Amino acid sequence: MSKMSRRDFLKRSVVAGGVVMSGAGKLAFAADGSPVGTFYDLTKCDGCRDLPVPACVTACREENQQKFPRPADQIELYWPRNIKEDWSDKKELTTRLTPYNWTFVQTVSVEHNGQTVQVSMPRRCMHCDNPPCATLCPFGAQNKMPEGPVLINKELCLGGAKCRDVCPWGIPARQAGVGLYMKIAPKYLGAGVMYKCDLCYDRIRSGGAPACVEACPKRAIQFGETKAMLEAAQARNSAINGYIYGDKENGGTSTFYVSPVPFERINEKLQEQKSRQENPKAPGFPGTPVEVGNILDTANGTVAGLVIAPLAGAFAAGYAAYKTMKGGE
Amino acid sequence: MAQKILPDENKVQRHGFRGRFTHWTVALSTLALIVSGFGQMPMYKRYYIADLPGLGWTADYSTTLIVHYLAAMVLLFAVTFHLVFHVIRKDYDLIPKRGDFRTSYLIIKAMVTEQEAPPSGKYLAEQRLAYAFLAFSFLIVGLTGLLKVLKNLPSVNFSAQAMVWISDLHTLSAFLLVFGIVAHLAAFLFRENRPLLPAMFTGKVNLNYVKHRHRLWYARLSGKGSAVSLQEAPAQVPEENIRVS
Numbered sequence A: 001m002s003k004m005s006r007r008d009f010l011k012r013s014v015v016a017g018g019v020v021m022s023g024a025g026k027l028a029f030a031a032d033g034s035p036v037g038t039f040y041d042l043t044k045c046d047g048c049r050d051l052p053v054p055a056c057v058t059a060c061r062e063e064n065q066q067k068f069p070r071p072a073d074q075i076e077l078y079w080p081r082n083i084k085e086d087w088s089d090k091k092e093l094t095t096r097l098t099p100y101n102w103t104f105v106q107t108v109s110v111e112h113n114g115q116t117v118q119v120s121m122p123r124r125c126m127h128c129d130n131p132p133c134a135t136l137c138p139f140g141a142q143n144k145m146p147e148g149p150v151l152i153n154k155e156l157c158l159g160g161a162k163c164r165d166v167c168p169w170g171i172p173a174r175q176a177g178v179g180l181y182m183k184i185a186p187k188y189l190g191a192g193v194m195y196k197c198d199l200c201y202d203r204i205r206s207g208g209a210p211a212c213v214e215a216c217p218k219r220a221i222q223f224g225e226t227k228a229m230l231e232a233a234q235a236r237n238s239a240i241n242g243y244i245y246g247d248k249e250n251g252g253t254s255t256f257y258v259s260p261v262p263f264e265r266i267n268e269k270l271q272e273q274k275s276r277q278e279n280p281k282a283p284g285f286p287g288t289p290v291e292v293g294n295i296l297d298t299a300n301g302t303v304a305g306l307v308i309a310p311l312a313g314a315f316a317a318g319y320a321a322y323k324t325m326k327g328g329e
Numbered sequence B: 001m002a003q004k005i006l007p008d009e010n011k012v013q014r015h016g017f018r019g020r021f022t023h024w025t026v027a028l029s030t031l032a033l034i035v036s037g038f039g040q041m042p043m044y045k046r047y048y049i050a051d052l053p054g055l056g057w058t059a060d061y062s063t064t065l066i067v068h069y070l071a072a073m074v075l076l077f078a079v080t081f082h083l084v085f086h087v088i089r090k091d092y093d094l095i096p097k098r099g100d101f102r103t104s105y106l107i108i109k110a111m112v113t114e115q116e117a118p119p120s121g122k123y124l125a126e127q128r129l130a131y132a133f134l135a136f137s138f139l140i141v142g143l144t145g146l147l148k149v150l151k152n153l154p155s156v157n158f159s160a161q162a163m164v165w166i167s168d169l170h171t172l173s174a175f176l177l178v179f180g181i182v183a184h185l186a187a188f189l190f191r192e193n194r195p196l197l198p199a200m201f202t203g204k205v206n207l208n209y210v211k212h213r214h215r216l217w218y219a220r221l222s223g224k225g226s227a228v229s230l231q232e233a234p235a236q237v238p239e240e241n242i243r244v245s
Ligand code: SF4
Pocket: A124, A125, A126, A127, A128, A131, A132, A133, A134, A150, A163, A166, A167, A168, A169, A170, A171, A172, A196, A250
């Protein structure tokens, strides 16, 4: 962020600080410019049982309509394969993540302490602390912004879906027939553009809250400084003697869920649901793997070797040169 | 090192064990880096390369990333060894000299027209140029690579612009490197260059070849060269004027 826009951001944030953004009125939003996050209280969310489509999902779709893909009429298959990822005829789908649906609600019934508990869990990008989707993008088309959200640059994205493969939840969704690759060699290279939640970046830059947060009739989603959100989640967690998700997963995220039942159990149910789907391999239906690691952990663990290797090389060379010169070579 | 004429074998010792070890360590680690580096782009799966027997791992980003890091360590070791060793010994035979572009042209012309080439030192002018080109590519790909390693650490986050620059420079310089390697290998399409090949394996080259094509080097090794003839042919000087005594 440039100096100008940061100052701008701060100014607006201070103004917005006075506005109640979430269920917890005391949480002023990022008044000092620190990154923002969200806290989903799953004891409050009921999945909008009475509505055909949950309020947060509808709000998200309305808010982001303009950002949804507008693919070409004729879309080439991904040579040499006979496939293409085209969701343009499934725009109305609200039961999974697609390029046209950036949040959806999963509902499971879980046996816990002799009781059957129904849990509804709105899902979307977790906006991770060290997002492998962004870090590992070979073209630098994805970024963690200073404000917290992880954004995909749709001008640069070629749709290789590496971000989806390295995301523990497979969040980004691909639409073929749009983006940079269409201008190069659409048949042979590239596959589209990846789409996902951007935490309503424009709104939060101008001091607002994401559309889903404002739309929730139960005030189940809180929005504010990530640190404050984590504290709120932890407090709620101890109060209900529950379970927390998103604080450790993928090396830490800025999205925290608190549930009355263990996320291991939720994950089992989600995997069951997924396996019963028409195409169980289809992306866009994330599980809740508990304490799932970050794909970069192993590589980062070897970094010391990258420091030691050149030192060892220099040392070995010094020794070898000394020996040969002494030997009169 | 240990360059010397081996009259009994009718050969010249061109590279010692260290030189060959460094060359092949750089070559193999670079090959691993190229294969695993291309694996960072979603291509091995799409184009069925991962379906070839034994290549399933190429489609797995976590595997190719680790291979990339490990190979980078090996390369860093070999490159620092090479640089420090040659700097300490003040051995700059591979650094391009003035007029190398023109001399390369003359050498290549001589190969094509099957005429006498201008006399060379241990390395041909185009070998020095190729070295410089590869060194430059390695420098850029290495520096941007190290920045990418930094960026992968949890505590480091670069700006969106920096990410695009670093990523694209890394990719671009990797392509330069691949191009350089292809050109390096293409040199052996010329029959005249092939006698150099065994030197990379056994360390030795044919004595007659050296006498004929690396006259300046031969003069230096045999101690017969005068001060003047030890200078490599400046490109401006017509080759007829150069005679190794
Ligand atoms: S949830 Fe997935 S897509 Fe979102 S920031 Fe984390 S790794 Fe990236």
